[in-house]
Amino acid sequence: MSQAATQLDTSSPFGTYPAERLVRAAWRLADRHDLSRQVRRRIRSLVSRFFKGPYDLEADGLKFRIYPGENYDDRKILAKGRLPEREEHRLIAPHLGHGKVFVDIGANIGSYSIFAAGLGAEVLAIEANPQTADKLAFNVRANELHNVAVVNSAVGPREETLPLWQEPSNCGFATFVKDLTTGEWAGDWTPTFMKLRPLTAIAEEHGLARIDVLKVDVEGFEDRVVLPFLRHADIRLWPRVILLETNCRPYWSEDCLHELASRGYKVTGQTNDNMVFELGERAAGPTGPDATPGPNAEQ
Numbered sequence: 001m002s003q004a005a006t007q008l009d010t011s012s013p014f015g016t017y018p019a020e021r022l023v024r025a026a027w028r029l030a031d032r033h034d035l036s037r038q039v040r041r042r043i044r045s046l047v048s049r050f051f052k053g054p055y056d057l058e059a060d061g062l063k064f065r066i067y068p069g070e071n072y073d074d075r076k077i078l079a080k081g082r083l084p085e086r087e088e089h090r091l092i093a094p095h096l097g098h099g100k101v102f103v104d105i106g107a108n109i110g111s112y113s114i115f116a117a118g119l120g121a122e123v124l125a126i127e128a129n130p131q132t133a134d135k136l137a138f139n140v141r142a143n144e145l146h147n148v149a150v151v152n153s154a155v156g157p158r159e160e161t162l163p164l165w166q167e168p169s170n171c172g173f174a175t176f177v178k179d180l181t182t183g184e185w186a187g188d189w190t191p192t193f194m195k196l197r198p199l200t201a202i203a204e205e206h207g208l209a210r211i212d213v214l215k216v217d218v219e220g221f222e223d224r225v226v227l228p229f230l231r232h233a234d235i236r237l238w239p240r241v242i243l244l245e246t247n248c249r250p251y252w253s254e255d256c257l258h259e260l261a262s263r264g265y266k267v268t269g270q271t272n273d274n275m276v277f278e279l280g281e282r283a284a285g286p287t288g289p290d291a292t293p294g295p296n297a298e299q
Contacts, residue, residue: 009054010134014063014142019055019078026051027068031079044075048169056142059083062114063142065135072170073108083111088243091269091276095213095241096121103208103239105155105199105225106217108132108172110139110148116213117145124206128154128164128194128218129174149206155218156196157228163191175219177251199229203237214239217274220251227259238263240279247273 009016030044052069060083066074076084083089089112096102098120104113105126113125113136125140125148127133133152140148154164156176166174167187175181176196181189203211216222222244230238242265244256260277269276 008067008131008134009065010138014056014065017054017056017065019057023051023055024078024081027075027079031075044169057081060086060115062118064109064111064114064139065142066109067135070168070170071109071132071172073111073172077111083115085111087271088112088274088276089115091271092116092213092215092241092243093119100212101208101210102213102215103199103203103211104215106215106219106245107136107150108217110136112215113148114139114143114145117148118143121147121212123148124151124202124208125149126151126153126155126202128152129166129171132171132174151202151206153202154194154196155199155202155225156221157198157224159195159197159201161193161195164194165189165191173219175221175248176224177220177248180220180248180251198232199225200233203233208237211237211239213241213243215243217245219245220248222246222248223252223254223256226256227254230259230263238279242277244275244277245273246275 026047030040030047032040048069053067053074054065055068055078056065057078059077059081064077066077068075068078073084096116096119100121102113102116102121103124103126107113107125107127109132110125113123117123125136127136127150130152133150137150140150156162162176164174164176165178165181167189169187216225218225226242226244242260264280265277266280267275268278
């Protein structure tokens with residue numbers, strides 16, 4: 001089909017919406033970085049009218065139903081024919097595998113969660129946007145993964161309700177930080193009030209006794225997820241590895257880097273948008289067979 005439907009479809013079987021050559025060529029044009037940002041936006045706006053999605057495709061051996069008119073990650077997957085976070089995946093892959101636990105906060109459509117699950121890790125994929133969480137759940141099913149628990153929830157320092165700001169051209173960039181909706185990222189932002197829960201409560205609800213890798217990508221709200229967790233969780237639940245998005249660091253209310261260092265975390269990797277921290281053995285606390293249940297243990 002040359003023009004796909006634009007509605008959310010999480011029931012049709014994978015393969016219903018093939019991404020044909022014209023579709024791929026159009027989105028590759030919209031992703032050309034030798035063009036100015038303004039020109040790319042104009043091209044993207046035009047391409048979105050005709051090729052918004054959904055489309056079904058495989059990237060790096062994993063299956064995704066994507067909506068490129070609505071999400072940056074989807075556009076990148078379609079334009080490049082691969083996952084956009086290869087360097088980050090390379091950094092965390094040694095810490096994943098069977099018997100490991102991966103917690104993904106800001107899971108989006110699953111490019112991290114499905115990758116980690118494919119390596120055998122037990123995955124707790126947390127996504128605040130209900131529609132995006134539905135897309136994530138579909139992608140998990142398309143890959144026939146049974147080691148992923150999808151949680152539709154926002155994560156924050158305490159139980160409270162806050163406006164989640166969303167922009168229709170990039171649902172994966174939803175944020176609780178209103179200052180991010182102006183300037184460089186100005187657009188047609190609208191708020192939806194969401195209930196937040198601390199990660200400690202979600203971890204307890206899912207029976208987590210260990211976290212091997214914690215990934216946090218919540219658009220400038222990372223400090224309000226990570227620091228309260230480290231301050232209130234048992235040290236045995238502290239993640240061995242944290243992959244933290246830092247490209248919105250100026251919008252943090254507290255600088256995570258100093259406190260992570262003070263708690264025994266060292267920077268062991270860095271990309272344009274993220275940093276990887278590993279917990280020293282002395283700070284990690286005891287581990288053992290009773291600290292192995294994954295996120296699906298009580299389901």
